[in-house]
Structures are given as structure tokens and as C-alpha cells.
Amino acid sequence: MNARRILQSEHVVGWAFAFPAVLLIVVFGIVPIVWSALMSFQRTNLLSTPEWIGLDNYRALSKDPLFKTSAIHAVIYAALFVPLSVGGGLFAAIALNRRVVGIRFYRIAVFVPVVASTIATAIMFLWLFDPYFGLANWALEKVGLGPFGFFTSPNGALYSIVVMTVWGWIGFNAIIYLAALQGVPQELLEAASIDGAKSWSIFRNVTLPLLGPATLFLVVFTSINAIQLFDEVYFLTGGGPGTATYVPVFYLFQLAFQQGIAGYAAAIAYVLLIVIMILTAIQLWVGKRMVYYAS
Amino acid sequence: MSEQTIEEVTGEALLEPLPDDVDPGQGRTVFSAWHLVLLPLALVMVIPLVWMVVTSFETLNETRQFPPVLVPGSIRWQNYRDVLEQAPFARWFLNTLFVTVAVVIGNLVFCSLAGYAFARLKFFGRDVVFLLVLATLMIPFQVIMIPTFLIVRQLGLIDTLGALIVPNLAGAFGIFLLRQFFRTLPIELEEAARIDGASRLGILFKIVLPLSGPALATLAVITFMWTWNDFLWPLVTIYSSNNMTLQLGLTTFQGAHQSNTHLLMAATMMSMLPLLLLFFVAQRWFIRGIATTGLKG
Amino acid sequence: MGQVVFEHVNKVFPGGTVAIDDLSLEVPDGQFMILVGPSGCGKTTALRCVAGLEKPTSGTIRVGDRVVNDVTPRDRDIAMVFQNYALYPHMTVYKNLAFGLRQRKTDKAEIDRRVASVSTMLGLDDLLKRRPAQLSGGQRQRVAMGRALVREPSAFLLDEPLSNLDAKLRVQMRAELKRLHTRLGITTVYVTHDQVEAMTLGDRIAVMSSGKLQQLGPPQELYDEPTNLFVAGFIGSPPMNLIRGRADGGRVTAGDLTFERSEVADGDVAVGIRPETVVQQSDGLPSFEFLVDVVEPLGDEVVVHGSTAGTTVETGAEEEELPTMLEGSRAPITARFDPGVRFHPGDRLRLGVRPDRLHLFDLRTGAAIR
Numbered sequence: 001m002n003a004r005r006i007l008q009s010e011h012v013v014g015w016a017f018a019f020p021a022v023l024l025i026v027v028f029g030i031v032p033i034v035w036s037a038l039m040s041f042q043r044t045n046l047l048s049t050p051e052w053i054g055l056d057n058y059r060a061l062s063k064d065p066l067f068k069t070s071a072i073h074a075v076i077y078a079a080l081f082v083p084l085s086v087g088g089g090l091f092a093a094i095a096l097n098r099r100v101v102g103i104r105f106y107r108i109a110v111f112v113p114v115v116a117s118t119i120a121t122a123i124m125f126l127w128l129f130d131p132y133f134g135l136a137n138w139a140l141e142k143v144g145l146g147p148f149g150f151f152t153s154p155n156g157a158l159y160s161i162v163v164m165t166v167w168g169w170i171g172f173n174a175i176i177y178l179a180a181l182q183g184v185p186q187e188l189l190e191a192a193s194i195d196g197a198k199s200w201s202i203f204r205n206v207t208l209p210l211l212g213p214a215t216l217f218l219v220v221f222t223s224i225n226a227i228q229l230f231d232e233v234y235f236l237t238g239g240g241p242g243t244a245t246y247v248p249v250f251y252l253f254q255l256a257f258q259q260g261i262a263g264y265a266a267a268i269a270y271v272l273l274i275v276i277m278i279l280t281a282i283q284l285w286v287g288k289r290m291v292y293y294a295s
Numbered sequence: 296m297s298e299q300t301i302e303e304v305t306g307e308a309l310l311e312p313l314p315d316d317v318d319p320g321q322g323r324t325v326f327s328a329w330h331l332v333l334l335p336l337a338l339v340m341v342i343p344l345v346w347m348v349v350t351s352f353e354t355l356n357e358t359r360q361f362p363p364v365l366v367p368g369s370i371r372w373q374n375y376r377d378v379l380e381q382a383p384f385a386r387w388f389l390n391t392l393f394v395t396v397a398v399v400i401g402n403l404v405f406c407s408l409a410g411y412a413f414a415r416l417k418f419f420g421r422d423v424v425f426l427l428v429l430a431t432l433m434i435p436f437q438v439i440m441i442p443t444f445l446i447v448r449q450l451g452l453i454d455t456l457g458a459l460i461v462p463n464l465a466g467a468f469g470i471f472l473l474r475q476f477f478r479t480l481p482i483e484l485e486e487a488a489r490i491d492g493a494s495r496l497g498i499l500f501k502i503v504l505p506l507s508g509p510a511l512a513t514l515a516v517i518t519f520m521w522t523w524n525d526f527l528w529p530l531v532t533i534y535s536s537n538n539m540t541l542q543l544g545l546t547t548f549q550g551a552h553q554s555n556t557h558l559l560m561a562a563t564m565m566s567m568l569p570l571l572l573l574f575f576v577a578q579r580w581f582i583r584g585i586a587t588t589g590l591k592g
Numbered sequence: 593m594g595q596v597v598f599e600h601v602n603k604v605f606p607g608g609t610v611a612i613d614d615l616s617l618e619v620p621d622g623q624f625m626i627l628v629g630p631s632g633c634g635k636t637t638a639l640r641c642v643a644g645l646e647k648p649t650s651g652t653i654r655v656g657d658r659v660v661n662d663v664t665p666r667d668r669d670i671a672m673v674f675q676n677y678a679l680y681p682h683m684t685v686y687k688n689l690a691f692g693l694r695q696r697k698t699d700k701a702e703i704d705r706r707v708a709s710v711s712t713m714l715g716l717d718d719l720l721k722r723r724p725a726q727l728s729g730g731q732r733q734r735v736a737m738g739r740a741l742v743r744e745p746s747a748f749l750l751d752e753p754l755s756n757l758d759a760k761l762r763v764q765m766r767a768e769l770k771r772l773h774t775r776l777g778i779t780t781v782y783v784t785h786d787q788v789e790a791m792t793l794g795d796r797i798a799v800m801s802s803g804k805l806q807q808l809g810p811p812q813e814l815y816d817e818p819t820n821l822f823v824a825g826f827i828g829s830p831p832m833n834l835i836r837g838r839a840d841g842g843r844v845t846a847g848d849l850t851f852e853r854s855e856v857a858d859g860d861v862a863v864g865i866r867p868e869t870v871v872q873q874s875d876g877l878p879s880f881e882f883l884v885d886v887v888e889p890l891g892d893e894v895v896v897h898g899s900t901a902g903t904t905v906e907t908g909a910e911e912e913e914l915p916t917m918l919e920g921s922r923a924p925i926t927a928r929f930d931p932g933v934r935f936h937p938g939d940r941l942r943l944g945v946r947p948d949r950l951h952l953f954d955l956r957t958g959a960a961i962r
Contacts, residue, residue, distance in 0.1 A: 013495050014418025021409035021465035022424060027446065028462040029431035032439030039441065046445065095332045108575075109337035111582065112344065115570045117524030119542045123549065123563045124343040127350060127556055135346055138362050171340065172585055179586040187678035190645050195692035195739070196666040205691070209682040221588075228435050231526045235546055249437050256441050257531060269438040276435060 040267040045260035057267035067268065070246045073158060077247065078226035080159070085166045086218045089173020090211070096174060097181050107178075114171040118231035125164040126151065126236060154241045161232055161245060169225075173218050180214035181207070213287070220283040224276050248272055351375070351560035358556040374561040381552070384562060386537055387544035392569070394459045394540060395522040401464030402518050403511060409465065410473030411499050415485065425474075432467045436527065444531055458532040459540065463522065469514050472587065476510035477503060509583070516577050517584035523570055541566040594656060594746035594779035595621045596642055601651030603637055603803075611637040612648070613803035619747075619796075624773050624780045626794035628787055629826070630909065634803040635783045639749050642781060643672050656746050666695075671740035672749040675756065677732045679724040685711075685735050686720040692743045710742045713772075730761045741776070748780045754789065766792055787827050791815070799823050801908060821958040824864050824951060825907025830895065830926045833865040834905040836955065844952065847902020847923060851878035851947045856961060862905040864951030867895070867928040870943040877944035882925060884939040894929045905955070 040057055044050035061067050096107050116124070129136050129150035140146035150160040184207055192202045230249040233239060239246040239254075248268055256265035350358060351374055353367040378384050412418065413425050443462055444453075452458040480503060488498045504511070526542040533539050536547065548562050574581055596619040603612035612634045619625040627635035640646040641653055644665035652659050660668050671692075680688050686707060693703045711717050714734045724732055733753060740748060754762045770793060773780055784790055790797050791811045799806040799814065799822070807814055807823045818824035824832045837846025839856045846863040871877070886897040899922040927943060935941075952961040 010416050011418040014412045014416035014421065017408040017412035017416065017495070017499075018418070018421075018424070021405040021470055022428065024405065024462070024465040025428055025431055025467060025470075028443055029434070029439060029467070030427060032442035032446070033431070033434055035442035035445075036438050046441070092336060095329060095336060098327065098329045098333075100327050100329050100333065103333075106333045106337045108578070109341045111578075112571070112574065113340055114581070114585070115520065115574045116344070116567060117526065117542055117570075119524075119526055119545050120563050120567050121343075123545065123559060124347045126549075127560065128343055128346060130556075133359060133361050133363055133556075135342075135363055167340070167343065175582055175585045176588075185676075185678065187674050187676055188680065190643075190665075191672070191674060191678040191739075192680075192691070193645075194643060194665045194670065194672050195743070196695035197691075198666070198695075201695060206680060212682070224435065228437060230437075234530070235549075252437055253527075253531075257444075262441055266438075266441055269435075269441070272435065273438050277433070280433060 036266045036269060039263050040270050042263040042266075043261075044263045046256070046262045047260070050263065053263070057264045058271075060264065061267055061271065066243070066246065066251060067248070069243055070248045070251045073245065073247050074227055074229070077158060077162060077229060078223055080162045081165055081169075081226045082219060082222050084162065085169045085173055085222055086215065088166060088170045089218065090177050090215075092170055092174040093177030093181055096178055110174055111171045113168055114175070116168065118168070119235060121164060121168045122232050122235045125160075125167075129160055129164075151236050152241060154244045157237050157241060157244045161229075161236070165229070165232065169222065173222070176214055176218060177211065180211050184210050216283060216287060220279055223279055227272060227275060347560045348564055350557060351564050353557050355555065355557055359554075371557070374557050375565065378548075378558050378562045378565065381558070382544065382548050382562070383536055383539075384544065384548075384565065387539050387541045388565070390456055390538060391523060391540040391542075391566075394456055395519055397460045398463045398522045399515050399518050401460070402466060402469045403515060405465035406469030406473050406514065407499065407504060407507075407511070409470045411477055411503060413470065414474045414477035415482070416495070428467045428470055432471065440527070440531060447532060453532055454534050454538055456538060459522075459525075459529060462528075466518070469518065472514055473507070473510055476507060480506055509580075512577065512580040513584040513587065516573065516580040519573060520570060520581070593621045595619055595654070596625075596747050596779055596781055597652075597654040598638065598641075599652040599654070601638070601641060601648045601653060603634070603641065603646060604649045610803050612641070615651070615800075615803075615805055617798055617805060617808065619779055619781060621779055622777045624770075624782065624793065624795045626790045626797045627781065627783045627800060628785065628790035628797055629800035629806075631785055632802075633800040635785075635800050636751055638800070639672075639751055639781060639783045642668075642747070643670055643749055644668050669746045670749055671743050671745040671747075673733075673736045673740050673751065673753045675752040677724075677736040677753075677756075679732055679735055679739070681724050684721050684723055685716060685727070688724070688735055689716075689720075689738050689742050692739065706742050706744070710738045713741075714738050729757055730765070733757060733765065737772075741772075746779065748778045750780065750782045752784055753782075755784070755786070762789075769793060788829060791827070799826060801826075817960070818864075818951070819960050821862060821905065821907040821953050822909050824953065824960070825909035828866065830867050830928070831907075831909070832951065833867065833923070833925045834907065834953075835863045835865075835900070835923045836903040836905050837861050837863045839952075847880060847900050849878055849880040849900075849902075849945075851950065853947065853950075853952060856952065860955035861961065862953040862955050864953060865925070865945055866949070866951075867926045869949045870927045870945050872929075872933070872941065873944060875944075878947055878950075879942045879944040882927070882941055882943045883922075884935045884937055884941070886937065887935050889931065892931065894931055894933055894935070896927045896929065896933075896935050898925050898927070899923060900925050905953075907958075 039050070041052060041054055042050040043053050043056075092110050096103065096110060100106075113121070128134055129148075131137065131147060131149050131152055134150075136150070137147040140148065148156055151157050153160075188206055188210075189202055192206045197205060228249055229247045230253065233245050233247050233250045234253065237245045239250050249272070252265045252268045252272075255261045255268070349365070349367060352370045352372075353364060353374075354371060357364040357367055409428075413421060413428075447453060447458045447462065450457075450461070452461060484502055484506075485498050488502050493501065524542060525540070526546075529540045529543045530546075533543060536544070539547065545559075545562060545566055549559055552558055598615045598617040601612055601615045602610075604610050615634070615638060617625075627638060629635050637646055641648050642655065642660075644660065644663065648661065653661055655668050655670060680691065683691065689707045689710065690703050693706065698706075707720075711720060714737060716731070716734060716738055719727060719731060719735070724735070727735065733756075736753065754765050757765060766789065769782075782793060784793075791814075794811060796808065796810055797814055798808045801822050806826075807819045809817075814823060814827050818827060818832075821834070825834070835846040835849065837844055837849070838859070839853070839861050840858050842852060842854045842856060844851055844853050844856065844861060844863065846861070849863065880900045880902075882898050882900055884896060884898045888895040888897070901921075902923040903921060904923040925943075953959065954961055
């Protein structure tokens with residue numbers, strides 16, 4: 001067994017190839033995951049030595065009114081954002097799945113917002129929703145509504161964020177649905193038509209069920225995104241007005257990087273993680289029951 | 296959706312017109328009722344962007360009017376120049392470009408190597424390690440944010456571009472994407488090369504990668520977009536104005552120039568330009584990348 | 593009642609491709625009609641026109657007594673079996689079968705009755721609760737047929753339904769189909785590219801090529817009396833041998849072969865010889881020299897490939913051009929003999945053929961000369 005043979009063995013080569021990426025992922029992925037878990041059982045301000053306090057953080061969480069508020073907002077936000085953006089994506093995909101003059105331009109128009117960053121989108125909507133000079137209030141006034149405070153309104157801020165983020169995500173969802181729609185074999189639609197189904201019936205009985213996997217994925221994916229809402233809140237409202245738009249990740253950020261209460265923040269992060277894992281588990285379970293890929 | 300479907304559905308397919316419904320149409324309809332749906336939809340999606348561009352050409356006075364000025368008096372390119380003067384915008388732009396390009400290259404290189412290893416090579420612990428890598432895909436960033444910050448601080452990279460580059464040089468997404476893709480290539484090509492005497496590295500570079508154009512392009516484009524648009528991590532690690540990326544810089548710009556809407560719009564427009572250009576040039580890779588995300592789920 | 597009629601149907605696709613060229617064809621009620629031809633000949637397009645999935649550019653299509661050009665597929669009272677079966681993957685076999693009836697608001701008792709009857713007829717009783725993904729290819733095929741039959745349509749359309757089955761299953765299903773048709777008597781239009789399938793299944797066969805109807809008739813008629821070179825080359829396996837020749841004053845010469853055929857106009861011709869019509873002894877018969885190349889003993893017969901002097905003729909029915917390894921200018925000849933003959937590669941002999949069994953075609957038009 002000479003050195004050359006060892007060096008050329010598949011084990012060594014394999015490890016050599018995988019090593020840089022795996023190292024990066026371990027150092028900046030696996031280690032933080034574990035560390036974060038440990039941190040959630042500590043009291044630490046990221047500067048001095050941490051102190052072990054067992055489950056105190058989690059106990060405090062369950063009684064924390066600010067956390068409750070943020071959790072409720074996350075739920076409200078998700079309850080609106082998910083159906084609107086997924087349903088909107090489906091609607092857009094159906095409309096875009098036509099052979100109509102100019103369809104390329106329509107599709108590009110719907111897809112472009114995907115490219116805009118959260119901050120850029122926030123800035124655009126900050127201006128659009130400006131209470132005094134914004135285009136939105138101008139248009140609403142024309143139909144006899146408003147003016148609205150949008151991001152400055154205690155009652156309306158969260159919903160304004162919903163509208164803005166739905167706008168930002170419809171294109172993404174539409175792409176996924178469009179790909180799924182194209183995956184429905186033409187023959188199935190033809191067979192259904194010959195069998196006597198009308199357009200709506202074909203959609204409901206053939207197309208929609210076959211979109212099941214895509215729908216499931218999108219619901220879970222957008223739910224996970226909804227729970228992680230941060231950028232827009234930080235930039236537009238700072239959690240306000242008051243605590244009207246307070247969300248878990250914003251709370252987490254404040255605790256860790258502005259107030260130096262990192263252990264508690266880590267506990268919040270882990271609670272979020274558990275919620276996400278439950279959602280993902282649901283996806284896998286429902287997915288197994290829905291195995292009807294067009295073959 | 297089968298894996299094969301996604302490979303066939305390149306972004307280009309999603310951009311091309313599709314065959315009609317079942318009822319045989321009269322060919323291309325010039326006016327279809329669907330326009331009544333598509334036009335408002337497209338307008339709604341496009342208006343915020345268009346409005347931003349229009350405003351970026353207005354004067355301050357024009358922005359302070361209600362009803363809003365829909366057509367500016369003239370096209371004020373001056374606004375864009377003002378942004379560059381009043382903020383280290385050019386610096387932010389270069390920082391973002393540097394970081395993004397570095398991360399894209401890093402991902403392309405490291406994820407290719409690792410992806411190939413996981414796809415074709417048998418090495419001790421391969422499957423366990425791959426599962427671990429996959430696991431990190433499921434973990435939201437907020438969970439690892441704090442410890443990653445601490446690690447980066449240990450490395451002395453806080454408030455440098457290194458903080459933005461190093462942790463992101465290789466991602467699980469890229470490894471997964473490329474591994475799946477490599478596995479769809481016919482293994483006979485690589486076996487023939489081995490018989491011909493090529494080394495593993497040679498096979499990767501001379502045979503596998505040249506055939507992986509679509510997957511590499513997709514990874515590059517998606518990574519570019521994510522990195523360019525990233526906000527939270529720069530927020531956490533960068534403090535000095537000179538080291539900021541565009542997204543972070545925009546927020547400080549907005550803080551300093553709250554009522555200078557016209558400048559803010561110009562700044563935002565400039566920050567979006569590269570991505571918009573990339574999107575128009577490489578549409579199909581963007582779309583393919585997004586459609587593939589759906590497959591991964 | 594359930595007849596299907598094409599009247600001067602044309603179909604041109606955007607872009608200019610002529611898929612169907614002036615097709616006029618009548619399928620009387622209850623008949624099993626086969627549309628056969630190479631890929632691209634228009635047979636599938638013609639079928640889809642009957643189904644309503646394509647619209648003819650001009651011409652009329654009738655199902656039953658009425659013109660259906662502007663009638664939607666669902667209202668034409670036809671049922672179709674697709675090449676890939678097109679079963680609804682998310683529905684059980686039962687639901688697949690019942691789907692069409694549910695769409696037409698048939699009442700539950702009637703649905704159950706019909707589904708049960710078809711299911712028993714096709715042997716699907718044990719599979720009713722399964723999903724398509726859990727079925728074998730043959731089972732799926734039967735479900736596809738069941739779905740069509742359950743609607744008791746006026747006309748039954750099949751698009752290469754057996755082509756995805758393995759050879760053995762295909763033979764079985766062919767017999768099944770024939771039995772079903774005899775039993776149910778529904779007007780059937782069946783599309784295939786396989787001329788063997790066409791010959792074994794159809795009451796009448798319509799051979800198509802390049803969008804045009806080449807010949808219409810019962811299988812034996814197509815075999816014995818092809819109206820043109822295409823049909824001659826398409827029907828029959830191994831295909832008819834063809835040699836280029838010349839008719840001059842009632843005498844036809846093709847390569848080494850010479851024979852009399854009065855009333856034939858002078859001109860260039862193609863002489864067709866079916867492989868099984870050649871004999872070894874040639875006393876008194878027109879004959880030609882034959883150089884043996886490959887001998888294939890098949891058990892019940894011996895197929896011999898070889899060549900003779902002369903040039904072959906292309907019929908348009910060839911699948912692909914296989915480069916032949918013949919030397920010089922020679923026409924390939926395939927012959928079939930009873931078992932017991934002793935040939936070896938390289939043998940030179942003379943083969944005879946009865947002049948009344950020779951086929952003659954005008955070389956310029958391709959039409960048969962009787």
C-alpha cells in the first residue's frame with residue numbers, strides 16, 4: 001500500500017473534493033445550529049462569559065407578552081400572506097398559461113418583481129403608500145376611499161405589509177405554478193374533454209389535483225417565509241406604530257444585537273425552528289398521501 | 296413534478312407561448328378576453344417599479360405635490376449624480392459587486408467539487424455528511440445568525456467584506472442542486488474517460504462541468520440574486536458606511552434623506568439595475584432556478 | 593347510426609405543413625376501420641379531427657348523421673383511447689371509469705351498473721380501488737379501453753393503443769380487441785403504423801401516406817392488388833421485391849427477368865415480386881438469376897436474402913435507408929421457401945415466378961398496371 005495508491009483512492013479524493021464546502025457548512029452551519037441550541041439555555045450578552053440557566057429562557061418566553069404579541073402578528077400575517085400569495089400565484093399562472101399575443105411581456109411583467117430586494121420593495125411601497133403624496137392614496141381618493149396611513153397607521157400597518165409582500169412574491173409562486181401547469185400532460189386534458197367535462201370541470205377534476213404537490217410546497221415554503229418576516233418590519237415600521245407590526249424575528253434581532261440579551265433571543269430562534277419543523281413534517285406526511293404524479 | 300420534467304422545463308419554455316386549451320382554437324387569437332385579466336395583472340405588478348423610475352426623474356418640488364405629478368417636467372439625470380455625490384453610493388455598489396462575485400465564484404467552485412464528490416465518489420461517511428448538509432437547508436437563518444456572528448467576530452472579520460463573503464462561499468443549496476444534476480449525466484461518459492486515463496479532477500473539469508452549463512448558470516444567477524439582495528446579514532456585521540452593501544446603504548440613505556424622495560428613488564433604481572439587467576439577459580436561468588426550488592420541496 | 597365520414601377533408605397546420613390532403617373516407621356503422629401508414633402520414637391527425645381535438649381547414653366530418661365540424665369533443669358522442677392511455681393519475685380505476693358518466697350527470701345506479709359490466713368484461717374487477725401508478729402496462733391499457741366503452745359511444749377511436757405493450761401482450765390484446773368489436777359492434781376507427789397489426793385487425797384498411805389516402809379495402813385486397821408502389825411496398829412483410837424495368841411491345845424486361853404482358857403500354861415500369869411467389873424450378877416459367885447472401889431458417893419457413901441483376905425501386909414506404917453491402921448494381925431480393933431447402937451464401941441459382949403473380953407498376957406515376 002504505497003502513498004500514491006492511498007492518495008488516489010476514492011476515499012481520499014472524495015474527501016478532498018468535498019472538504020472545502022463541507023468545512024464551510026460545518027463551521028458556518030452545523031456549529032451555529034448546535035451553539036444556538038446551547039445558547040438558548042444560557043444567559044449571555046455576547047461579550048462576557050455565558051451563564052447556564054437551564055430552561056429559564058423558555059419559561060420566560062411563555063409568559064412574555066411582547067413575544068405573544070409578536071407571535072400573534074406572525075400568525076395573522078401568515079394567515080393572510082399565504083393564501084393571498086399562493087392563490088394569487090395560481091391565478092396569475094392560469095392567466096399566463098395562454099396563447100395570447102404579447103404573452104411573453106405579460107409573463108416578464110409578472111416575474112420581474114421577484115428580482116427586487118426586500119429593501120427596494122419596501123422603499124417603492126413606502127413611496128407608493130406615502131400618506132400625503134403617495135399614488136395609492138390618490139387612486140383611492142378617486143374611488144371615494146381613504147386617505148390611509150398605511151405603514152403609519154396602527155391598524156393598517158400589518159396589512160400594508162401583507163399587500164407589499166404579496167406583491168413581491170406572486171411572481172415567484174406564479175413561476176412554480178406555471179411549471180406545474182405545463183407538467184400536466186396535454187393528453188389528460190384532451191381525454192377529460194372527450195369524456196364530457198367542460199373547462200371548469202376539467203380544471204377542478206384534473207388540473208387542480210395534479211397541482212397538489214406544487215400547492216403543498218408553496219404553502220409550506222411561503223409559511224416558513226412568513227414566519228421569518230424581518231427586513232420590511234425593521235426598515236419600514238421598526239415594529240410599530242407602537243407594537244402593531246412586532247414580529248418574532250424582529251424581537252429576536254432587537255434582543256440579540258441591540259439589547260445584548262442573546263440567550264433569550266436564541267430561545268426564540270429555536271421556538272421558531274420547532275414551528276418550522278412541524279410545518280415541514282406536515283408537508284412530508286401530507287405529501288405521502290398525495291402521491292399521484294402524472295406518469 | 297418528476298426530476299426529469301424540471302430538467303426539460305427550462306426557463307425558456309415558461310417564457311414561450313403554450314399550446315392552446317383542448318378546444319382547437321383558430322390559431323393565435325388577436326383579441327382574447329384574457330387580455331382583460333392579464334393587462335390589469337401586469338399593470339399592478341409593474342406600477343410600483345414604473346412609479347419609482349418616474350419619481351427618480353422628478354424634482355423635489357414635483358414630489359411634494361398632491362395629486363402626484365404623473366409626468367415629470369423633464370428627465371432629471373441630475374438626481375442620479377446627486378446620489379453619487381451625497382452618499383458613498385459608488386463604494387456601496389463596488390462592495391456589493393465584489394462580495395456577490397466572490398460568493399458566486401466560491402459557490403461555483405466549491406459546490407461543483409462537493410457536488411461531484413457526493414454524486415459520483417464513494418468515500419467514508421459520504422451519506423451521513425450529505426444528510427447533514429441537507430439538514431442545514433431546513434434551518435432558517437435566524438437560528439444560526441447569532442453564533443455565526445460570534446464566529447465571524449472571532450475571525451476578526453466584523454465590519455469587513457470578509458464577513459459577508461467567507462460564511463457564504465459554499466451553500467447547501469448549490470451542493471444539492473449540482474449533485475442532483477451531475478447524477479442525471481450518463482455515467483458512461485465518465486467511465487470512458489477513466490478508462491482513457493483521466494484523473495477525477497480532469498473528469499470533473501473536462502467532461503462533467505462542460506456538460507453542466509445549465510445547472511451552473513442557474514446556480515450562478517440565483518446565488519447572485521440572493522447575495523445582491525441580502526440585508527439581514529450585512530445589517531448584523533457591517534457598521535462603517537464605507538463597508539456597507541447596497542441594501543444596507545439604502546436604509547442609511549433613507550434615514551439621512553427622508554424627504555428627498557426623488558433621490559431615494561434614484562438610489563433604489565441604481566441598486567436594482569444590475570439585477571434587472573441580469574434578469575433580462577438570463578431570464579431562463581432565473582426562472583429555471585426558481586422552478587427547481589419547487590422541485591427541491 | 594354511428595358511421596364516421598370524411599368528406600374532402602384538408603388540414604394544414606400554421607407554418608404550411610399539409611397534414612391531410614383531400615381525404616374522403618366512409619366508415620359504415622359498426623365497421624372496424626384501420627388507418628395505417630408511416631409516421632407523419634396524417635392518420636393521427638385524421639383521428640383527432642374526428643375526435644374534435646383538431647379542426648379541419650376545410651371539408652366535412654360526420655359522426656352519426658350530423659356534421660360535427662363545429663361540435664365540441666364532449667358533444668360528439670365519441671370515445672377515445674390514447675397511445676399513452678391518459679388515465680387520471682390521482683383517481684382510482686373506478687373513478688377513472690366513472691368520470692365521463694359523472695360529467696354527464698348520469699345517476700349513480702346507472703354508473704355503477706355500467707362500470708361493473710365493463711369492468712367484468714375487461715377483467716378489471718380486482719383493480720377498481722387501485723390507482724394507475726399501481727397497475728401494469730396491460731392493465732392500464734384495459735382501463736383506458738374501459739373508460740371509453742363505459743360511455744357506450746357511437747364511435748370508438750383508438751390511437752396506437754397497443755404500441756406501448758410488449759410483443760406478447762400486444763398479440764393477446766389484438767385478439768381481445770377483435771373479440772370486443774364482434775361482441776359490441778361499435779363503429780371503430782383505429783390508427784396504427786404497424787401494417788401487421790392493421791392486416792390482422794381490420795375489416796377494412798385505409799393506407800395513408802403524406803396526408804393522402806393511398807388505398808382503401810379489405811386486408812387481402814390490399815395485399816393482392818395494391819393500387820400503387822407505396823401500398824405495394826408498405827403492406828407485406830417481408831416487403832415486395834421491386835426491380836426496375838421496361839415494357840416494350842407487350843414484353844417486359846427487368847434486370848435478368850423477361851416475361852410477356854400484352855396490353856401494356858410501352859414505358860418504364862417497376863416489376864413487383866412477392867417473396868413467397870418464387871420457386872426453385874423454373875421450367876417454362878420466367879426466371880431470373882439469384883445470388884444468395886443471407887439464409888434465415890425460421891422453423892416453419894426459410895427466408896433467403898440475396899440479389900439479382902438490375903436496379904431496385906423506392907416505394908416511399910421504406911423506414912430508413914440501410915446501406916446495403918451489395919456490390920455493383922444489383923437489386924436486393926428476398927424470397928420465402930418451405931423448410932427443407934438447402935441454400936448457402938454465395939450460391940447462384942435461377943428462381944422462377946408465375947407471370948400472373950407478377951405485379952407491374954408505371955414507374956413514372958407509381959400506379960399499378962393491371
